[in-house]
Amino acid sequence: MAKIIPFKAVKPTRAIVGLVAARPYQSYTLDERESRMGYNPYSFLHIVNPGYKYDQEVTGEERYRLVKSRYEEFKEDGIFVTENKPSLYVYKIVNRYGQEFNGIIAATSAEDYEKDVIKKHEDTIAKREQTFKTYLQTVGFNAEPVLLTYPDNVVISNIIKETQKEYAEFEFTMTYRDTHYLWKLDNDETINKIQNEFKKMETIYIADGHHRSASSYLLYKDEKEKNPNHNGSESYNFFMSYLIPESDLVIQEFNRLVKDLNGLTKEEFLIKLDAVYRIENRGIMPYSPSKPHHFSMYLDGEFYSLYLRKTNYNFENALDKLDAQLLYSTILDPILGIKDLRNDNRIEYVHGKHEMITIKSSVDSGKFKVGFGMCPATVQQMKEIANEGLTMPPKSTYILPKLRSGITIYEY
Structure with a gap:
């Protein structure tokens, strides 16, 4: 009440x-x-x-x-x-x-x-x-x-x-x-x-x-x-x-920019990604994801689409289904070594209204090595996460x- x-x-x-x-x-x-x-x-x-x-x-x-x-x-x-x-x-x-x-x-x-x-x-x-x-x-x-x-x-x-x-x-x-x-x-x-x-x-x-x-x-x-x-x-x-x-x-999304590949070469990074995502090279034209659990990536002058290999990932609660959490648990933490999303200075956030063109220009400038785009969370996701007593990662939503x-x- x-x-x-x-x-x-x-x-x-x-x-x-x-x-x-x-x-x-x-x-x-x-x-x-x-x-x-x-x-x-x-x-x-x-x-x-x-x-x-x-x-x-x-x-x-x-x-x-x-x-x-x-x-x-x-x-x-x-x-x-x-x-x-x-x-x-x-x-x-x-x-x-x-x-x-x-x-x-x-x-x-x-x-x-x-x-x-x-x-x-x-x-x-x-x-x-x-x-x-x-x-x-x-x-x-x-x-x-x-x-x-x-x-x-x-x-x-x-x-x-x-x-x-x-x-x-x-x-x-x-x-x-x-x-x-x-x-x-x-x-x-x-x-x-x-x-x-x-x-x-x-x-x-x-x-x-x-x-x-x-x-x-x-x-x-x-x-x-x-x-x-x-x-x-x-x-x-x-x-x-x-x-x-x-x-x-x-609710708009916050996209992610990362300053380095955690000591990996481009090829090594893509091979590690391949274990979790089906990767398609989309070329030089800006590309945005169209559905949940689907990310866009800009790396070395080219856009990629990343599709989650769901057989390798279990959704145990509402938080697991959130794309910001999924990106963290499959790429940012295990591959790029970013543990603390709030305080690690290797990662920055760009809210959705700036879209992928900002990610492209930021990576092309040399300040960042890779950028990720995602679909925004929904009100229903926000409610389900709150109802289960869970919390979203920092910068999951731009409200x-x-x-x-x-x-x-x-x-x-």
Whole structure:
């Protein structure tokens, strides 16, 4: 039984929301950050990079305290305004490829995360969890929702469609040419209908934001233990999420680039591959795989197709059927000697929208020796892996939509 609740969001004013909204801080290059902050005093980047004001790099808890100060300044200056009434928010994104995402921004339950009602499919790093938990405790707000997905639901879908017939509170387009729309939903009867539909759901799934979810759960545990009057209604019991139906979720693949052949010659490498895959040389034209357990490879100026010899490989669980895991267990680890996908600097990842032409140019440049392309995972695979309590290898999925910070803010 999934629990969601309305909350009093802190939001920018309609006039400047497009100037405030920002991608996650780490997704910008240094030059991009400098440019945006230099020409846009409203950017949320000014809050998360408070040292910019003093032309100084600030780190650790000192940075967190300055983030809180800069956030309070934005509120004092009227850039951010707090809602008068707890609400849900219907949110729509249309990206430059014409893909449309419709869902609801709400507060979701940390207890649901603890009880595995909210399921995950990726491992998290304990140090990052603790760091972000400390950040949340210090700054007192969260500005980027976790992306969750739920089974398609006719009642919720109809409410979203009816709400979207009204005038949107926000409508703005970012420089990446994705257009964002937001409607406030504060009718108690409608909110109750949505909540009742989520109560019928045994499970919802994290699509993107595993570390933010884990950190919010750690915050909940800490604050609950410190509060002798804990009653479950406190803001730390929840974290902000954007919930979209499974049919709206888009999963692209992450392709792999490897810097060397682990001491093997090209011929030796191909012979080892031949024991596990049927190999066909596809020549110089870019080639992409067309079905699961089928990879493309670019090596020494030529494309190859790799078809798994299934008699040599057993699928024992949902994870074994995932192409990212299959590539790791049959090639990256046993042949190329890459054990740690997260930290080995011999491997890099390119998400699917860049396709095989990027792999070709990267290998042709001499920086990499070989590249692999694969088909994207499916939502069903993601769910099956989560249901079995397993986790995908790093960079198994590139999930859309990509969310922005600073549009709705959840305060603790």
